[in-house]
Amino acid sequence: MTDGFFETLESLRHHIGDCRRCALGDTRLKLVFGAGDPGADIMLVGEAPGRAEDLSGEPFVGAAGKLLDELLASVGLTRGQVYIANILKCRPRGNRDPLPAEIDLCAGFLREQVRLVRPKVLVTLGNHATRFILGTQAGITELRGKPVVLGEATVLPVFHPAAAIYDRSKREVLFEDFRAIAALAGGTARQSAEEAH
Numbered sequence: 001m002t003d004g005f006f007e008t009l010e011s012l013r014h015h016i017g018d019c020r021r022c023a024l025g026d027t028r029l030k031l032v033f034g035a036g037d038p039g040a041d042i043m044l045v046g047e048a049p050g051r052a053e054d055l056s057g058e059p060f061v062g063a064a065g066k067l068l069d070e071l072l073a074s075v076g077l078t079r080g081q082v083y084i085a086n087i088l089k090c091r092p093r094g095n096r097d098p099l100p101a102e103i104d105l106c107a108g109f110l111r112e113q114v115r116l117v118r119p120k121v122l123v124t125l126g127n128h129a130t131r132f133i134l135g136t137q138a139g140i141t142e143l144r145g146k147p148v149v150l151g152e153a154t155v156l157p158v159f160h161p162a163a164a165i166y167d168r169s170k171r172e173v174l175f176e177d178f179r180a181i182a183a184l185a186g187g188t189a190r191q192s193a194e195e196a197h
């Protein structure tokens with residue numbers, strides 16, 4: 001469900017309001033819309049807010065957010081230079097997986113965010129975001145690190161930072177994949193500049 005098209009992220013956020021379109025609206029503490037540069041070349045998409053995000057209203061805080069900050073810093077980026085959002089804007093209690101009906105009701109907002117940000121690189125964090133964006137049932141272990149061109153963006157699936165907090169091998173793979181993300185964003189930017197001449 002998209003509920004229409006919007007001129008800006010602010011107008012979309014205003015439209016979502018105090019959303020109760022699905023039952024998660026009754027149990028969340030704070031709706032987590034998304035954050036970052038509305039014109040970013042790189043957009044990161046996760047699954048749903050967790051406990052720390054529900055409390056703060058910000059995406060990717062807590063331990064997974066700290067690792068995400070380290071990953072961004074490793075390629076010279078800050079949160080303010082990318083855009084971060086989740087498929088679901090409200091926390092499923094107990095951090096359970098999103099239900100298909102919840103995704104159906106909420107994902108239009110993410111689609112609209114992607115349309116407005118128009119990222120060059122769309123990074124899907126973990127299984128749920130990757131399956132949703134690519135419309136596949138394949139798992140993240142199979143898909144990670146393999147770029148897929150989707151419309152104007154290149155999608156790059158990577159492990160979810162939460163899965164890598166205590167897994168050294170996944171951490172190393174994530175740092176490697178963030179170098180690929182930076183190269184893809186730089187490459188597409190360079191390509192556009194060359195095309196302009």
Ligand code: SF4
Binds near residue numbers: 020023025088102105
């Ligand atoms: S998860 Fe999405 S659809 Fe459900 S209440 Fe929150 S914003 Fe609305």
